Amino acid sequence: MTKIERLSDNVYVFTSDRYAQVTAGVVLTPDGAIVIDTLPYEDETRDMREFIERKLGSVVRYVVNTHHHADHVFGTWIFGGAHVVAHALCAELLHTRTREGLKRAQQDSPDMAKVHIVLPQVTFRTSQFRLTLGGKTLILTHSPGHSPDLVTVLVNEDRVLFASDTVMSIPVIAGTGGSLKNLLGSLQDVVLTDVEMLVQGHGDVILRGEIRDSVRGQIRYLQTIDAHVRRTLKRRLSKETLANYLLAATNLVKVQMGGLAENLHQTNVNALYDQLRRSVRPYPSTPRTRPAAVAKPRVRKPLAAKRSSPVRKAARPAPKPAARTAKRKLVQPKAKSKPVKSKKELRKAEKKLTHKREKSARKAAKAKKSK
Ligand SMILES: [Zn+2]
Known part of the structure; x- marks a missing residue:
């Protein structure tokens, strides 16, 4: 009834x-x-x-x-x-x-x-x-x-x-x-x-006395889920991870509608994810820290310097120091998959580097001995 x-x-x-x-x-x-x-x-x-x-x-x-x-x-x-x-x-x-x-x-x-x-x-x-x-x-x-x-x-x-x-x-x-x-x-x-x-x-x-608090609580809820979904997208997390984001985590009080509330909350965050995925830009991906990725640029550096002609260098606008680091971070994974130099040249460069290291090690050992 x-x-x-x-x-x-x-x-x-x-x-x-x-x-x-x-x-x-x-x-x-x-x-x-x-x-x-x-x-x-x-x-x-x-x-x-x-x-x-x-x-x-x-x-x-x-x-x-x-x-x-x-x-x-x-x-x-x-x-x-x-x-x-x-x-x-x-x-x-x-x-x-x-x-x-x-x-x-x-x-x-x-x-x-x-x-x-x-x-x-x-x-x-x-x-x-x-x-x-x-x-x-x-x-x-x-x-x-x-x-x-x-x-x-x-x-x-x-x-x-x-x-x-x-x-x-x-x-x-x-x-x-x-x-x-x-x-x-x-x-x-x-x-x-x-x-x-x-x-x-x-x-x-x-x-009357409860209207403002009640409606403001609803506004806060919407702002809270908006921030959460934006963070989720920025961190490149999947839509499925939102299933762990429960209504209890939002501080929305006095929810009626029985068992429907949790479902409605899930529908909200999922709909929001779809709406925001086009406009929220994720954080730039962090550069890889594996030893191989670190070692390669060290090899490539002197070669790249040798290769670039002064004319080509001048044609490019000099990037600001901050911008240069950011650029390198973004470009790095791509450069890794596409070697600039041939294998033969890289081997040559590595040999040169090893030779240099060995030479300096010998020098150091000699100095130690003479002491
Ligand atoms: Zn309706």
Whole structure:
């Protein structure tokens, strides 16, 4: 059974018992009701509709889809006759991704057979959109990050913010189109919004006194995993090593959503790895310290000096000392695999060097003897 809470005279929140504590809401006005998100399972959405019609004696005039994810929109078809409102991107994604997702879901579970996607009739591309009905104003604000099409819904008169999946006890940037950078910006916007109550996309309602700490904790979590994944890429470690990076290591507190949290965390870090691998440059590889690698340049040095003509040397700009070392470090492994001199020449050079060493050793021995 869906949990129903009354947040103010005219605002109620419904929390799913069946899927990850996903939330939906209703705002009552003398001219009808506005529903915010519609839960994923038919029985729970029917409970919601029945409550609005029988207990509250209202009729649903508008349905707001906060974003295209199945757990927020699969119940929309149950409110036939209401106008559906969403961001234009949401309408596009509903038509493509959510439709495909529904097809897959219907193959797996026959009880989803009746579900169909309802495309929004009222869409907008602006950063804010005001929906007014019966003296209530709902301010829809574009809040990308969790998904690109997400909007939060502020019930202006009641100061209740339906933050949808921008605020979850564990922030989620997973899936195609999610962006950590955008989510950080959207969470900052939430911190700056003055509200009495905040309804998360999943989990408990957050009260005024706890909103800032809670949202700031989520921002810190995102910054922590961002730094960890960047370090992983810089050190050229594989994506698989992220499996050892557990949620407990991030200091995110008060995580609800039961056993899903660890999975969501893993999805986050994996998605982040894929997003950042193109932009994060790994540390330069360290030069090899094996004796062979050290010995070779020593041999090559005098030869290279002999070979390079003064004209060629002059044509090259003189590198700065620091740059020269860096260059040598990077170039070294390549030079190793491609000998500059022929074997014969190297042997000659080595012989010369050994001869020189032996000569000096003899000299030293002689000096010792004469003492
Ligand atoms: Zn979502």
